[in-house]
Amino acid sequence: METIGFVGTGAMGTALLSRLRIARICATAFDLVPDALERAKAVGAEPAASAKAVAQRSTLIDVVVRTDQEVLDCTLGDDGIFEGASPGTLVLLHSTIRPTTTKQVAQAAADKRVYVIDACMTGVPSVARDGGLTFLVGGQKALFNRAKPHLLSMGKDAIYMGPLGSGNVTKLIKNLVTASEALIIYEAIQIGKAAGIDYRAALELLKKTQSEPFLNRWENRFDLSGPELKFNSGANLYDKDLPLAADVGKALGADIPVTKELAELGIRLSGGAKPSV
Numbered sequence: 001m002e003t004i005g006f007v008g009t010g011a012m013g014t015a016l017l018s019r020l021r022i023a024r025i026c027a028t029a030f031d032l033v034p035d036a037l038e039r040a041k042a043v044g045a046e047p048a049a050s051a052k053a054v055a056q057r058s059t060l061i062d063v064v065v066r067t068d069q070e071v072l073d074c075t076l077g078d079d080g081i082f083e084g085a086s087p088g089t090l091v092l093l094h095s096t097i098r099p100t101t102t103k104q105v106a107q108a109a110a111d112k113r114v115y116v117i118d119a120c121m122t123g124v125p126s127v128a129r130d131g132g133l134t135f136l137v138g139g140q141k142a143l144f145n146r147a148k149p150h151l152l153s154m155g156k157d158a159i160y161m162g163p164l165g166s167g168n169v170t171k172l173i174k175n176l177v178t179a180s181e182a183l184i185i186y187e188a189i190q191i192g193k194a195a196g197i198d199y200r201a202a203l204e205l206l207k208k209t210q211s212e213p214f215l216n217r218w219e220n221r222f223d224l225s226g227p228e229l230k231f232n233s234g235a236n237l238y239d240k241d242l243p244l245a246a247d248v249g250k251a252l253g254a255d256i257p258v259t260k261e262l263a264e265l266g267i268r269l270s271g272g273a274k275p276s277v
Contacts, residue, residue: 002090002150005029005058007051007074007081009040012094012121013064015128018043019154022131028057051075055084060150064094068101075105087113092147094121094135096172099165102138106164117143118164119151120171132156136174138166180258187256191245194252233270242266 004020006013006029013031020027021044029045030053031037037047048054051074055061061081065074071093075081081091091114093102099118106116117139123132133155137144144160151158161170185206192202214221223230233239246263249256 002060003028003058004150005048005054005061006040006045006064007031007054007061008064008066008070008095009036009045010064010066011125012128013062014039014043015125016062016064016094016133016154017045018129019131020044023153025153027062028054030054050079050084051077051081052079052084055081055086055089058089059086060090060092060147061085062092062094066095068095068097071095071097071101071105076108082108082112082114085109085112085114088115090115090117090143090146092117092119092151094119096120096175097168099138099168102165102168106139115140115143116164117147118167119147119158120167121155122171122174123155128154134159136161136167136170138162138168138170139164183258184262187249187254187259188245190254190256191249191252191259194249194254231269233266238266239270 004025004027006017006027009017009029009031010033013029014036017027017029017040027045028048029037029040030048030051031040041047048057063071063074063081065071073080075091085091091105091109093105093116102116102118109116117137120136121128122134122136127133131154135151135155135158137147137151137158137160141160144158148158161167185203188206189199189202193199221232221234223232242259243263243266246256246259249259
């Protein structure tokens, strides 16, 4: 039976603790911010004086801090997890960080016979509180299997992505896609605005005429039959319309750096030639 510890009880950490409370699982928790630790107590966690103290009471530790440096500080630093962890302890790094940071932590852990996996989360605190998180996990498969019951007590799914750091990279590419959609829509509206089109009307038009989400039909665009991913551009859209949009936006004086780069990529992948305006 695992004993659970938490380091980092901000909005996401507290949301995960609330799921453990529903599952009747008690956790020991620490956060540098007193108010955050109070919120953890409110959802049933037992407060500890340091990350080291959490580790001394736990066999499985969730790290839910924000940045690479915070991960390093709470694991490798003074009064950190590795000062208190016993051999065999499993540390789950939930933060969206560089895979090199995860590997640095895991290397330091190995010297103490402590295990580390990355278990990144897809979702915001409200999704976590509702039990809707999916965990993207990298590391040894046996460690994933050990952690999976715990992860499923907090979320709806846990997916093994591959070696250590794979969860980090998978989370980053997912967020890249999510963030890029908003940025390219912003630039598209700038082209419309430069042409005198009301941005509210343009946004409503895009909403009414949007296509089915690309990821629901990626098989039409990507060919996985060979050793390398092949892009099937089809007719017009990538070798003609996208570069044309970039040219028109440039002629109108719109600030569209992402669109220009995408147009060049579309031309290259489709083998087309840039149209002239």
